[in-house]
Amino acid sequence: MSATAATAVQGRTASAASAGRWPALAFTVIVAVAAAYAFSPRPTPPFAPTAVHPDGLLVTGLARSGTRLLAVGEQGRILVADDARGPWHEATVEPQRGSTLTQVKFIDDKTAIAVGHDGWILRSSDGGESWNETFFIESPKPDAAADAGLAPPADAGFSVEPPADDAGAAPAASAWTPPPLQPDPLLGIAGPFDGRLFAYGGFGLMLSSTDAGQSWQRVSAEAISDHHLYGIVRATDRSLIVVGERGLMARSGDDGQSWSKLPSVYDGSFFGALVLPSKALLAYGMRGNVYRSDDDGKTWQKSTTPVSSSLFGGNVSPRGEIVLVGAGSVILVSNDDGRSFTQPLPGNPHDLAAVLPLTSSNLLTAGDGGLELTQIGGVAEGAQP
Template sequence: MRILVGLTMSALMAVAAVQAFSPRHTQPLAATRLAIEKIQFNTVVQSKAALVAGGELGKLLYSTNQGQDWQQAKLSKDRQALILQVAFAGDGMRGLAVGHEGWILQTTDGGLSWTEVAFDEKNGEPLMSVANIEGHRWLAVGAFGRAVQSSDDGRTWSAYQLPEGVEDKHLNRIVGAADGAQWLIVGERGLVLRSHDHGQTWKQEPEFYNGSFYGALPLDKNGWVVYGMRGNIFVNHNAAEAWRAVKIPAPISIFSGASMANGEVILVGQGSMVLTSQDHGDHFSMHRLGGRATLMDIAVGQNGAGWLASDQGLMPYKAEDLKSPAK
């Protein structure tokens, strides 16, 4: 009997030893979900490789499946400085991100990874906006009239001289038209600078509003819409035409927008409000997407749906959301 028990125990130990050292196929860990609804985002844009967003603490995220999943982009240095805008060149792969402390990051893979090219924590005023002017030339603008340019796709930068009188004004946005020749820079105290020659020279528009402009959108035939504080929107359908104020239902500040090929204009701002125009910016309807978020930017997809960057995270929307009026 003792021999039988001993043989049984030996067999069990042998089986246990085999199981202990045999290869095991573990289940893959669940993907870590980024809490995109808890991060403040100031910018969202579609590149050729991904949907790219940037915001607080230097966060740069991307999604390669239209927002179903988000991943943190690789950064050469994590400064945790606020990202204010991401912009891409026409090829959709070369891009720059700008923010506080004069932070500039460069990407060549559509926003999946970024390399720091400039940072100045002591004397670096915020850079508010950046744009690919032409070819490898970029221009970035920011606080207190600061402007810097690069002729090598953002690898090196030098000071850029704008017209006199803008030194003490914040430059909030630089925007180009489809032809590549027409550009606007808008900013504090009604500042509008216009260029007709690919950003080589700039001329200040006669003052027509004394509040801050936060952005601009190009229209067809060299027209523009500019927008800013307390719902102030102005439209200009050609360079010879005077700027005309456009009335909207509520005095909400407007921070970004998109202009479509069919003439539709979309603007986003305070209180989760979206303004849409079907007549090239002459009249606007107001829509609320729910909640009270401050909408900072919009990326429109091909089917009319898209994503919004806000102080309450990244928010998807559907085309039909922009068809129901605000309540």
């Protein structure tokens, strides 16, 4: 082979080798660029709130302000939605005690109060998205209970005991002494009545607040001290009526500072009370018993109900019907201002603790089966939100 031919062959070989390296070089560049992009800083994309499916969750309280819906229940969980069909997401609770919450109430468009076991009170000022603790009763330590006298928590922000009498003054022989504060459950919220809120519950536990739930003071009265308290309403004469265990009905004419028992109309427990659109009062409770008063609680008449199931929750629909719910998923409706009730739908094994009328015929109910949408006066939706 001549020198010229050899040179040509070598040139073609080098050219072919160079052409073969280009794909490898291009691949290397692509990998390097991809790696640089993957590890380069950039803003995190927003994520939608985690959806909660509240079927099967114990829910004991409901509240609404505009389109905002709140539901509270077991383990201190608070659920939030802007449509009853969902999606529901979980609110932020600080600190999360894990105590069961029993009731929730909006006191204005954005401010809400939730109460529960262990005297736990939470407050939200952003429509229920985040909650902060404003009251909690610590359980006494077993080894220090006797020495501490089962005293209330030492947190200076929580005013729980009334001021002490003058030092050295001997107590009157007939004076009633409030029992030591215990971590009893709170079962309801009432008010505000002229700026005063009440939280109430087991074994006569009652607290009041005059600063929209930011701080709480204990209310003690012998008339209510040994009863579970389930409902407080205000009559047209501005007196307060509390109902509770063992047929308790008591009245306060001084904004809840003192209470006196009313004559008994029923020996069983009342689990709630309502002020009706007509300003009549309604008390409901065990074995389907409902009582109604047209004279600010001075006298009561028994309403007609078709069931003997205990009634745990009640509300008034936008059209003025009174709706009560209770054991066995019973739903009762009254169109005659609470004088009589009918049962529009059959019950089921679940118990209902609260009801929130959404329209004149649609209800959001809560209980040991979670949340459920129900239509009365028509075909039940049977849809889980």
